[in-house]
Amino acid sequence: MSEHVAVITWKNSGPNFGKGHYSREHTWQFDGGVTVPASASPSVVPQPWSSASAVDPEEAYVASVSSCHMLWWLSIAAKHGFTVKTYADRAVGVMTRNEVGKLWVSCITLNPTAAYEGKVPSVDEEAHLHHLAHEECFIAQSIKTEVRIGTRG
Secondary structure, three states: OOOOOEEEEOOOOOOEHHHOEOOOOEEEEEOOOOEEEEOOOOOOOOOOOOOOOOEOHHHHHHHHHHHHHHHHHHHHHHHOOOEEEEEEEOOEEEEEEOOOOOEEEEEEEEOEEEEEEOOOOOHHHHHHHHHHHHHHOOOHHHOOOEEEEOOOO
16 A cells, blocks of 8 residues: 655735635645646636746646556557557546536547557557557546547557
Protein backbone atom coordinates (compact mmCIF):
# COMPACT_ATOMS: atom_id res chain seq x y z
CA MET A 1 0.00 0.00 0.00
CA SER A 2 1.10 3.54 -0.57
CA GLU A 3 -0.22 6.91 0.46
CA HIS A 4 -0.37 9.98 -1.77
CA VAL A 5 -0.80 13.42 -0.21
CA ALA A 6 -1.81 16.78 -1.63
CA VAL A 7 -2.24 19.84 0.57
CA ILE A 8 -4.92 22.24 -0.69
CA THR A 9 -4.85 25.80 0.67
CA TRP A 10 -7.37 28.62 0.15
CA LYS A 11 -7.86 32.01 1.81
CA ASN A 12 -10.91 34.25 1.55
CA SER A 13 -10.15 37.40 -0.42
CA GLY A 14 -13.57 38.43 -1.61
CA PRO A 15 -15.97 41.18 -0.69
CA ASN A 16 -19.04 39.03 0.05
CA PHE A 17 -18.58 35.34 0.78
CA GLY A 18 -22.28 34.76 1.43
CA LYS A 19 -23.21 35.97 -2.08
CA GLY A 20 -20.49 33.93 -3.78
CA HIS A 21 -18.26 36.95 -4.37
CA TYR A 22 -14.96 35.38 -3.41
CA SER A 23 -11.99 34.03 -5.32
CA ARG A 24 -11.83 30.31 -6.02
CA GLU A 25 -8.06 30.55 -6.52
CA HIS A 26 -6.08 28.26 -4.25
CA THR A 27 -2.91 26.16 -4.28
CA TRP A 28 -2.09 22.50 -4.48
CA GLN A 29 1.14 21.48 -2.80
CA PHE A 30 2.64 18.07 -3.35
CA ASP A 31 5.11 16.09 -1.25
CA GLY A 32 7.96 16.73 -3.67
CA GLY A 33 7.66 20.45 -3.03
CA VAL A 34 5.80 21.49 -6.18
CA THR A 35 3.07 24.08 -5.67
CA VAL A 36 0.47 24.48 -8.40
CA PRO A 37 -1.94 27.41 -8.73
CA ALA A 38 -5.48 26.06 -8.92
CA SER A 39 -8.99 27.47 -9.32
CA ALA A 40 -12.49 26.56 -10.24
CA SER A 41 -12.93 26.40 -14.00
CA PRO A 42 -14.23 29.63 -15.56
CA SER A 43 -16.81 27.42 -17.30
CA VAL A 44 -18.20 26.56 -13.85
CA VAL A 45 -17.53 29.77 -11.86
CA PRO A 46 -17.29 32.97 -13.92
CA GLN A 47 -14.36 35.33 -13.70
CA PRO A 48 -13.31 37.28 -11.67
CA TRP A 49 -14.13 34.60 -9.08
CA SER A 50 -12.07 32.00 -10.98
CA SER A 51 -8.78 32.10 -12.85
CA ALA A 52 -8.31 30.75 -16.36
CA SER A 53 -4.53 30.67 -15.85
CA ALA A 54 -4.75 28.16 -12.98
CA VAL A 55 -5.34 24.43 -13.18
CA ASP A 56 -8.93 23.47 -12.44
CA PRO A 57 -10.01 20.13 -10.93
CA GLU A 58 -11.54 18.94 -14.19
CA GLU A 59 -8.29 19.57 -16.11
CA ALA A 60 -6.28 17.88 -13.38
CA TYR A 61 -8.60 14.87 -13.50
CA VAL A 62 -8.16 14.53 -17.26
CA ALA A 63 -4.39 15.03 -16.95
CA SER A 64 -4.09 12.39 -14.22
CA VAL A 65 -5.87 9.81 -16.39
CA SER A 66 -3.68 10.68 -19.38
CA SER A 67 -0.45 10.71 -17.35
CA CYS A 68 -1.17 7.37 -15.67
CA HIS A 69 -2.07 5.80 -19.02
CA MET A 70 1.12 7.14 -20.63
CA LEU A 71 3.38 5.86 -17.84
CA TRP A 72 1.92 2.36 -18.09
CA TRP A 73 1.98 2.47 -21.89
CA LEU A 74 5.68 3.42 -21.97
CA SER A 75 6.52 0.53 -19.64
CA ILE A 76 4.49 -1.95 -21.68
CA ALA A 77 5.89 -0.68 -25.01
CA ALA A 78 9.44 -1.15 -23.67
CA LYS A 79 8.64 -4.70 -22.53
CA HIS A 80 7.32 -5.46 -26.03
CA GLY A 81 10.59 -4.34 -27.61
CA PHE A 82 9.58 -0.91 -28.89
CA THR A 83 11.80 2.12 -28.31
CA VAL A 84 9.64 5.20 -27.90
CA LYS A 85 11.25 8.55 -28.78
CA THR A 86 8.30 10.83 -28.04
CA TYR A 87 4.75 10.56 -26.74
CA ALA A 88 2.08 13.26 -26.74
CA ASP A 89 -1.59 13.22 -25.82
CA ARG A 90 -4.28 15.85 -26.21
CA ALA A 91 -6.68 14.34 -23.70
CA VAL A 92 -10.22 15.72 -23.67
CA GLY A 93 -12.74 15.38 -20.86
CA VAL A 94 -16.42 16.05 -21.46
CA MET A 95 -18.81 17.17 -18.76
CA THR A 96 -22.45 16.18 -19.10
CA ARG A 97 -25.39 15.88 -16.76
CA ASN A 98 -26.13 12.54 -15.12
CA GLU A 99 -29.56 10.97 -14.61
CA VAL A 100 -30.34 13.32 -11.68
CA GLY A 101 -29.09 16.43 -13.47
CA LYS A 102 -25.68 16.73 -11.78
CA LEU A 103 -22.64 17.67 -13.84
CA TRP A 104 -19.91 15.06 -14.07
CA VAL A 105 -16.96 14.19 -16.31
CA SER A 106 -18.67 11.40 -18.20
CA CYS A 107 -16.01 10.67 -20.79
CA ILE A 108 -12.29 11.21 -21.27
CA THR A 109 -10.83 10.61 -24.70
CA LEU A 110 -7.11 10.07 -24.91
CA ASN A 111 -5.51 10.96 -28.24
CA PRO A 112 -1.97 9.62 -27.90
CA THR A 113 0.64 9.79 -30.60
CA ALA A 114 4.10 8.29 -30.39
CA ALA A 115 7.26 8.28 -32.43
CA TYR A 116 9.55 5.28 -32.37
CA GLU A 117 13.15 4.45 -32.99
CA GLY A 118 13.70 1.21 -34.87
CA LYS A 119 10.81 -1.25 -34.76
CA VAL A 120 7.38 0.41 -35.17
CA PRO A 121 4.21 -1.35 -33.98
CA SER A 122 1.39 -1.97 -36.39
CA VAL A 123 -1.88 -0.15 -35.75
CA ASP A 124 -3.27 -3.29 -34.11
CA GLU A 125 -0.16 -3.79 -31.96
CA GLU A 126 -0.25 -0.18 -30.80
CA ALA A 127 -3.95 -0.47 -29.96
CA HIS A 128 -3.19 -3.62 -27.95
CA LEU A 129 -0.46 -1.79 -26.01
CA HIS A 130 -3.00 0.94 -25.18
CA HIS A 131 -5.54 -1.66 -24.08
CA LEU A 132 -2.98 -3.24 -21.76
CA ALA A 133 -2.01 0.18 -20.37
CA HIS A 134 -5.66 1.03 -19.70
CA GLU A 135 -6.10 -2.23 -17.81
CA GLU A 136 -3.11 -1.42 -15.58
CA CYS A 137 -3.68 2.31 -15.02
CA PHE A 138 -4.49 2.88 -11.33
CA ILE A 139 -6.53 6.00 -12.08
CA ALA A 140 -8.60 4.43 -14.86
CA GLN A 141 -9.34 1.47 -12.59
CA SER A 142 -10.53 3.86 -9.84
CA ILE A 143 -13.14 5.85 -11.75
CA LYS A 144 -16.55 5.44 -13.34
CA THR A 145 -15.83 7.88 -16.18
CA GLU A 146 -15.60 6.16 -19.55
CA VAL A 147 -12.07 6.36 -20.95
CA ARG A 148 -11.70 6.10 -24.71
CA ILE A 149 -8.47 5.82 -26.62
CA GLY A 150 -8.31 7.31 -30.12
CA THR A 151 -6.47 5.42 -32.81
CA ARG A 152 -3.91 6.57 -35.32
CA GLY A 153 -5.45 4.51 -38.08
